[in-house]
Amino acid sequence: MYEDKNFLTIEDAHNMTEKENLRLFKKHISSQLGKTLSMLGFADSIPVEASGMYVTLRDGRKVLDMTGHLGMLVAGHNHPRIIEVRRKWAEEKRLESWKFFPSPYQGVLCNNLSLIFPEDLEVMFFCNSGAEANEGALKLAEKYSGMSRKTVVYTDISFHGKTHATLTLSGSEKHQNHHFNKTENCIMIKYGDIEDFKRVIEENKTGKNSTKIGTFIVEAIRSEGVVIPDKSYYEEVRKLCDKYDIVLIMDEVFTGFGRTGKMFGFEHYGICPDICSFSKAFGGGKATFAGFITRPKIFNKAYSKMNEATLHSTTYNGFGEEVISAIEVLNIIRDEKLLENSEEMGKYLLSRLQEVKKEFPDIVADVRGVGLLACIIFHSRAEKIVKFFSSTGTDLVEKFVTGSVITSMLKDYSILLNTPPHDSSQILITPSLIINREQIDYFIESLKKVLSDNLWKVGFDYLKKLKS
Template identity: 75%
Template sequence: MQTIQGLKLMTMEDADQLNEKENLKLFKKHIGHNLGKMLSMLGFADVIPVRANGMYITLNDGREVLDMTGHVGVLVVGHNHPRIINARRKWAEREGLETWKFFPSPYQAALCHNLSLVFPEDLEVVFFCNSGAEANEGAMKLAEKYAGPGRELIVYTDISFHGKTHATLTVSGSEKHQNHHFNQLENCTMVKYGDINDLRRVIEENMNSKGATRVGTFIVEAIRTEGVVIPDKNYFKEVRELCDQYDIVLIFDEIYTGFGRTGKMFAFEHFEVSPDICSFSKAFGGGKATFAAFITKPWIFNKAYSKMNEATLHSTTYNGYGEEIVSAMETMHIINDENLVSNSEEMGEYLLKRLEEVKNEFPDIVEYVSGIGLLTCIKFKSKTKKMVKLFSNRGGETIDKFITGAIITLLFKKHNILTFTPPHDSSQLLITPSLIINKKQIDFFIESLKEVLSENLWKVGFDYIKKLTPL
């Protein structure tokens, strides 16, 4: 402990000495009781990770765990890639300027140049920030400013997630059952994902006498992450045409799918279209920096922020720190040098093929599998609803957790594999490993999953439910 003005502050060494029970106690007290309980129920609080490299996490009990989550898509190049660590070390040893607030940064300029090369068309003006939600906030503000008065309507889709700030929650259709807790933006309208006629209806219903529509912005995920929902191949071509016709700013949210996740550098490339603004994060920092950005076309940015007094109309304190820039720059080089986009496509096809095997072998448990690149999922059936209802009054969400909770727990405890379920559908596993994964690791995961699905999920599932709702 270190003492500052009578306060006994814990040190890194003190944290290293915490055992599992002490760690969980502090976590529940200071971070979240129910979150700690949930992690404990899944078995994740019984151990403490002490090291992470590539596809694996080493625990304090000596086990090596295969990480099939990519930590929610962040670890595009795996845990602690040595090239990123080395780049950050070299930067730190320079003792250079970290906060480029008053000088034009050559490092930001170089990274922006690189981004303009990997993005299509004339997407080349970049704004750096810290999280996907912040990137989407900035993108929507830019679109609103560009559209101008009378064009304030923002359209979003029914299955979507763009963040948890007030604005991004408003345009997150998958959060609509939770949104009544919070204030929401006005002038936001939801349409059905993948339905061009629904989008056209909203545009035309909001036409004024001069032939202009109130719709100024359409924000959408090119591929919906949860459930891996892929629209008809012509959908986004028609979206692009509508947006061009009515001067609507098209924002593609590539927070999860960007930088190779779907087997192409960006998910929108599967549809041969390009956005007016694109937001990205997660993989951008290479798992070592909390980093995000949006990129846009110069004529959109210049029209929106054309005046000198508008140069900082949208800003943030942490606008591209040196170490974040270095991490992102090296990450992009690794993706290129190690051919990770191609590996994502190849390994994704193999993983999906093997998941289809699982579906065929366990038709009573598996409802469907879906995937593109290394964005894959497997959805389980809630066949046991009547029995589970005898043990719980929590409703459908708890019932869905019966199967997935059991599978996640058994994969972790018996097979040393880390998996997770997305926040809006507890009946599925979202499988998004780092893009460095190989066939041997995929085979190990699939064979382990088959063993788990062959086991008595009833006992594990009921134990899980009983912890959630004691009998």
């Protein structure tokens, strides 16, 4: 019985040693991920507090978070206004699961979202993750288009999630897609190549203005590598989707809510999608929240019948505390002028990164950025290093420079960085939108010092740990 089990408590977690923490992580969650986190120095000390741009560790270090924790911290860690609305909600014992009553809180959130989205994007569904939002968007598009037009087009550099359907449509997940069955009726094209999109439409035409293609899912700006298509690309995509009644889904999971200096990435192109998925920043770092929004024309054709109203549903959609958190996130973005700060600080960050590229041309291949979505791309060292580690694959050797930089920045300068999941030659820089010039300057000057140090020694130590 449960009474005989030695359950640990929350206090046990508060007081757990770093060694025991890593042991439990490796045993119950992932031994290899635990090893990676340990090599990077992320397991050396346990975080005990997080506020604004900083994470305080048990050993006393105050770490500048330049990751925004995968871009979800639009307003920093533990924004006091989000904490306050959640505290008040709990103290007043408000209803959490609105499954049998229309929620006025969802009504407020939907109203506010409809005011910031363009055109007639006004019907929405809430869920818990970006992958789930994209799954729902894809189902909606398929139901609208019909079974005779179930072909989905996606791009070669893309990430839409790790469920079966979204994984198939993630062109950057080349390794993962070797291990799982792919969803049928999916066609991959080159990102940003309008002629390739025209080609697949032509190859799948069923009439003058008709095609078997029902859906095109794409990231407005490819977050990994910060790849920005020409404005003319999306203008032409929009025209083609209109002509052939192809549902255009834009994945704004990473780029939405101010990350690129505008509320949504598609605003850089002056176009509007038919469906837009969103997550990450939507919950303000306190709520696991996501959703998608669409036009009444699409939603009504798909789900307007009484017996189809719940064809797409989930138990945990639109919970009260998540909804009020998102309401407050939108208010904070407006009140604290985070869009303006993202644009201004993004330009400053990119200018400082360009200094780094100019100063270290043998190490830094390129820097890119739009708003506070930026990356550093390093030259490959695989050919020079692999001879010292003949049994080590080049994919691991590619981590040589990035692993060295990430480890040194945390250990020596208390700055948190990370690589994107699909390219170990990059460091992704996605700080909270509250960042200021002084914090950017400290990051850049620290980075310059790290790149001036003996990266070879740090890198070899990193690879030795990798092979051990």
